[in-house]
Structures are given as structure tokens and as C-alpha cells.
Amino acid sequence: MSFLKGKKVVIIGLASNRSIAWGIAQSMREQGAELAFNYQNEKLESRVMKMAEELGSQLYFPLDVSSDDQISSFFTEIEKVWGTFDILIHSVAYAPSSQLEGSFTEVTDRQGFSIAHDVSSYSLTALTKASLPLLNDGASILSLTYLGAIKAMPSYNVMGLAKASLESNVRFLAYDLGPKNIRVNAISAGPIKTLAASGIKGMKSMLDHVEQVAPLRRNVTTTEVGNVAAFLCSDLASGITGQIIYVDNGYSIVGMSLT
Numbered sequence: 301m302s303f304l305k306g307k308k309v310v311i312i313g314l315a316s317n318r319s320i321a322w323g324i325a326q327s328m329r330e331q332g333a334e335l336a337f338n339y340q341n342e343k344l345e346s347r348v349m350k351m352a353e354e355l356g357s358q359l360y361f362p363l364d365v366s367s368d369d370q371i372s373s374f375f376t377e378i379e380k381v382w383g384t385f386d387i388l389i390h391s392v393a394y395a396p397s398s399q400l401e402g403s404f405t406e407v408t409d410r411q412g413f414s415i416a417h418d419v420s421s422y423s424l425t426a427l428t429k430a431s432l433p434l435l436n437d438g439a440s441i442l443s444l445t446y447l448g449a450i451k452a453m454p455s456y457n458v459m460g461l462a463k464a465s466l467e468s469n470v471r472f473l474a475y476d477l478g479p480k481n482i483r484v485n486a487i488s489a490g491p492i493k494t495l496a497a498s499g500i501k502g503m504k505s506m507l508d509h510v511e512q513v514a515p516l517r518r519n520v521t522t523t524e525v526g527n528v529a530a531f532l533c534s535d536l537a538s539g540i541t542g543q544i545i546y547v548d549n550g551y552s553i554v555g556m557s558l559t
């Protein structure tokens with residue numbers, strides 16, 4: 301199968317070979333897509349370069365999503381090489397570590413709230429705006445969210461609020477861009493040990509808990525998330541927009557577990 305043959309994909313959020321963006325990049329490449337990446341800062345440049353080259357891509361440009369100037373320069377580079385493209389992956393989130401442990405009421409502050417929402421939700425709007433003139437008919441945009449958007453839990457704190465905003469963002473963008481034949485969705489992934497996740501206190505207990513309680517009795521892999529991403533962004537999913545698709549081994553449907 302190569303159901304993404306000829307599709308050009310911009311992937312924002314690759315940091316390591318544990319990144320969800322890496323699973324998405326691998327699955328999309330397997331389906332025939334051409335890939336371009338960002339790197340958030342100089343520290344990540346050589347790592348992203350190596351991973352991009354492993355997947356046959358020479359396209360990697362700097363982009364910190366909190367800067368409008370960098371967003372603009374990034375898409376100028378993409379336009380120079382590709383002209384237009386088909387798929388935008390938004391796999392980015394951040395909140396200061398002080399916000400991600402302890403009592404939500406006590407640790408959440410104005411600055412942490414603002415940074416979490418800016419980097420983790422507004423960036424989807426900003427990247428979509430900047431991409432719009434370059435997106436082909438039938439284009440697809442995909443973001444990554446987590447169960448903390450709709451359920452309270454320890455440590456996830458203000459990131460849960462930012463993910464709730466992100467999920468609403470997905471619906472408003474889908475509503476707005478549907479008439480242009482552009483689809484916008486998100487995958488709500490189960491917990492995975494990545495760099496971003498290591499900033500959340502108690503991650504190991506979350507992973508153990510999912511293994512015990514999820515109907516499939518295991519944690520998801522970045523490959524499983526990547527495969528769903530490839531499907532959702534392909535023409536096979538042409539009737540799906542504005543949706544949050546759970547790739548969590550069923551954890552989110554459990555009301556009570558007696559194991």
C-alpha cells in the first residue's frame with residue numbers, strides 16, 4: 301500500500317526517536333509521502349537532520365512556534381522548495397515544569413497558563429493561518445491531544461486546559477476550513493514515554509496504570525499512533541473532519557476496572 305504517494309507533509313514537533321512525530325513520519329514515509337520538518341532550536345538541529353535524512357528528506361528548517369516571524373520564515377522556505385503541500389502535522393506542546401506537579405490550584409500561575417495555551421493551542425491556529433495559502437485542495441491538518449483535555453487527573457494540570465482549548469481549536473478550524481475542502485482532526489494518544497512526557501510528574505505510574513486498566517492491557521506505541529495519523533491524513537479518511545480520534549488501547553472508555 302502507498303496511500304500517501306505524492307503527498308507532501310510538513311511535520312512540526314520532531315525532537316527524538318521517541319517523539320510521536322517520529323512514529324508519524326515513519327508511517328507516512330512508508331505510505332509514500334515526502335517529508336519536511338522543523339527543529340525548535342539549535343540544540344535539536346543535528347538530531348532532526350539525521351532523522352530527516354534517514355527518511356529521505358533534506359528539508360529541515362528552524363521554527364519556534366511562539367514566534368510569528370519564525371513561522372513566516374519557515375513557510376517561506378517550504379514555499380521555495382515545494383510551492384504547495386498537502387498535510388500539516390502539529391505535534392507540539394509545552395508548559396513550564398513548575399506547572400506539571402502538585403496541586404493544580406496552588407501551582408498554576410498566569411504566566412504558566414499563558415505559555416501553555418500559546419505554545420500548545422494557539423500555535424495550531426497560527427501554523428494553519430500561515431499554511432493556508434500553500435495548502436492543496438483536499439489538504440489535511442492533524443494535531444495531538446490527550447485525555448487530560450476532558451478528564452481531571454494528577455499532574456497534567458494546566459496542560460489539560462490547554463488541550464481542551466486545542467480540541468476546540470480543531471473543531472473551529474474544521475468548521476471554518478471545511479468549505480475549502482481542508483480537513484482538521486486530532487489524535488488523542490495514550491501516554492507514551494517521550495521527552496515532553498518526562499516533564500509530567502508520575503509518568504511511570506500512569507504507564508503502569510494504563511497497562512492494568514486499558515482493555516488491550518498495554519500502552520500504545522508511536523507506530524500505532526503514526527499509522528492512524530497516516531490514515532486520517534489520507535484520502536481514505538476524506539469524510540472525517542473536526543474529530544478527536546482516540547488511539548489509547550481503549551483506556552478512555554473504561555468506567556471502572558476491578559483488576
Ligand code: NAD
Binds near residue numbers: 321394488489495
Ligand atoms: P516530544 O518531546 O517528542 O515532542 C514535543 C515537541 O514539541 C518537541 O519536538 C519540541 O521541540 C516541540 N516544542 C515544544 N515547544 C515548542 C516551541 N515553542 N516551538 C516549536 N516546537 C516546540 O513529545 P511527544 O510526546 O511526542 O509530544 C508531541 C505531542 O503529542 C504533544 O502535543 C503532546 O502533548 C502530545 N501527546 C503526547 C502524549 C505522550 O504521552 N507522550 C500523549 C498524548 C498526546
